[in-house]
Amino acid sequence: MSDKPLIQQQLANDLAALILDVPEDNVLPFISIFWQVHCEEWHGLDRFRLDKYLLLFRRIVFYSFCWLAQNDWDQVKVEAYTRLLLEGPLHPTDRKKPDAIVYHILEIYFEELEKVVEIQQQQQQDDFTVPIDLLKQPIIVLSTDALNKTTRIKAKQILLEYDTKQNNDMEDDSD
Template identity: 45%
Template sequence: MASSSASQTPPLGKYLASTDKKTRDKAVKNLAAFLSDPDRPHLSDHEMDKLWKGIFYYQKVASFEFLGGFWRTIVREWGGIDRLRMDKYYMLIRRFVNASFRLLMRCDWDFGSLQTYNDILIRKGGPLCPDDNRVPPSLKYHLADVYLEELEKVLAWDSEATDERPPRAPLDAVIAPFLTVLARTSSNHTFERVMSAVLEPLIQSLASPGAAEPPSKKRRRLLGDELSYIADNSCISSSSTVDKSSLHRALLNHVFSVASEQDTRDWNRRRLYKFWKSNLEDDHDDDRARGEVDGS
């Protein structure tokens, strides 16, 4: 048990956001002690939100530095985690993914913040780096499994509780790290997991009803209405169009662009082209079917 009482409770957000530098620095020191204590108490969602709000107002750059340190530590220590405690770390990662999306949403999903965050994930030592052999595949798999689920939670909007719609998330930028993995990974298992957990469910959620069957039973629970908030509260970086059909085609075009990049592996390129073509044909078939109904 850590001897310091300061490590038993996180610093209040108001101290992290204090205008006095000494107060802020002391709060950061206490936060580091708290997070490094293996016997620290569990934080509720409310407490975690207050802590992240304080970190955000302490300094946005510091928030991303905090995230970078977390992911470097997770990658470095992942192999040594006791399997009996693994569920706790899976939940910790889920909470960090959710908190990261909330941070990005507070930044209005601006390009610079997204670029900084995505770089944390895909650079050497990052959990989604496609060519760093130190990154455990199981860590990539878990991130892929929870990414859309946590984005859906963050984009959830209760129109009866508030009139303020959350800022739309630019889907092409939000999933960019996973597209980098799909383009550059040399692992067939990693490619298949990212496709089934991220890209296929996302494209399916934006497709017109009946345009295509779900890609696999495993991810069926993530499709359709399960990702309705993502479908309704998203956009594409380069376009102001936000209807689902346009998002569907724009995201497919982005997949094509990634497949066409010079550093995309040839094997991955062929599979991404196949995915693009198959879903584009489904989209065109659905357009023709709607035209026949409208003209009848």
Template identity: 55%
Template sequence: MVVIGSATDSSSPFGKRLAANDKKTRDKAVKALGKWVSTKKEFSHLELMKLWKGLFYCVWMSDKPVVQQQLSETLSSLILKVPRSSVMDFIATFWQTMCAEWHGIDRLRLDKFYYLLRRFLFYSFRMLKENDWDLEAVEEYTNVMINGPLNATSQKMPDGIRFHLIEIYLEELEKSVDVAHSGEVPTAHVLAPMFHLLGHTINGKVFKMVAEDVFESILKKTAAGEGEDSDFEDETDLTVFDKDEDEDEADENEDEDEDMAEDGEGDEAEAEAEAKAMAEMETEMESEDGEEPSTTFDYDLIGIRERLATVAADEETVEQNRRKVDVLYKAYQDFCPLDEDEDDNEGEDEDEDEDAA
């Protein structure tokens, strides 16, 4: 069980107040924190680690769905106030804290932390948007995710967080930018953590989720947006896994969050009511903000196709994943065929390989 008192060493001058039992004290600390973050020029890594420790317990202590949701919004939006020189470390220490504390979260508190992860991902994308999707910033951010919660091999990263991020990655990306400007998003670069998972995970469930919830989903969204102009007819061509394939493995990798319940896990009806309230408020907030995901988001299909080819050919790609990545690549190739110049270049490369052999 998590010991609330362990937050007392958090970042001065906010640590004790952020984790206080009194809501008014916590609210004042959060309000002061926003001003402090926006005026401070630089943060040390230790300061940020202590700060997120205190903020974690601030969320832990929050009651009532409305309060929890408002707090998640406030804390996540701090990403836009942190100085550029520290923002990536601010993001990295958030994920480091979440991953370190995740197994101590009881089932009744999971929903509010899932919502916090969702809003934090959204504001991370919004930060990249405010930086005009600068490729250097995008690479810095995706490296944070690859080395953190979406690392394919680290045992320190909870699968519960991995699964949730995979499920919501496209949703939050689509919410972060107007559809009219979605073509400006370098999606092949933003999806770098997903390519990393495709190539390096040995968890069949993780691979399947990335293939279906990210890459197959992009094709289906694009095809739906093109309507009658689409040549895409048979969705079964995009299915990387057979229905029954890896069924046993999926059972073995069942979300470990189900095993987190502690002695005081409480009434299941109360948990369901809490989850329902959170879902309703999230839908209401998205509706008010006009941030509903669009099926016509302009994904860089050619760039994604090329990255899939790179993953399939990479010698470091897990062998059991290679064939399946190639299936995804061919699905993208069928959807957006190589043009004549690319065909010629590909043929020249093959001839060079043959000559070299």
């Protein structure tokens, strides 16, 4: 209920960081229930609180990727996480999922992934492989299967922007 930005930011960070503190077997259920509750309650929020929740969503996505990075991008965990997103907030055919949440996740998904990968690169000496194709899967599914045409277009746009950026980064690295 605080209107002070620093307090809001700290609370969003602390709540999302719980992903790294809960027992390993409870991480995915924790994330799943988080999205379930927020999708169900989204329309009851007043517009003055939306920014606070959007920041919390950003932090949840960030710490979800941190958890995957801590687990060395384990394929089983990545698949479970992307399935969780597709069965939860990014479900392509569930009209009860708020478009605002879907669009926000689309906007921040690759930004937060890049932050985590950058942090991991700075902290680790060893090479590691991020399963980008698996991580892109929820966005790809939305780009083809979403009932909402605007969602399909937005997902395609996000994928194109990400792929273009990755290609440009690869060209810069080779120069």
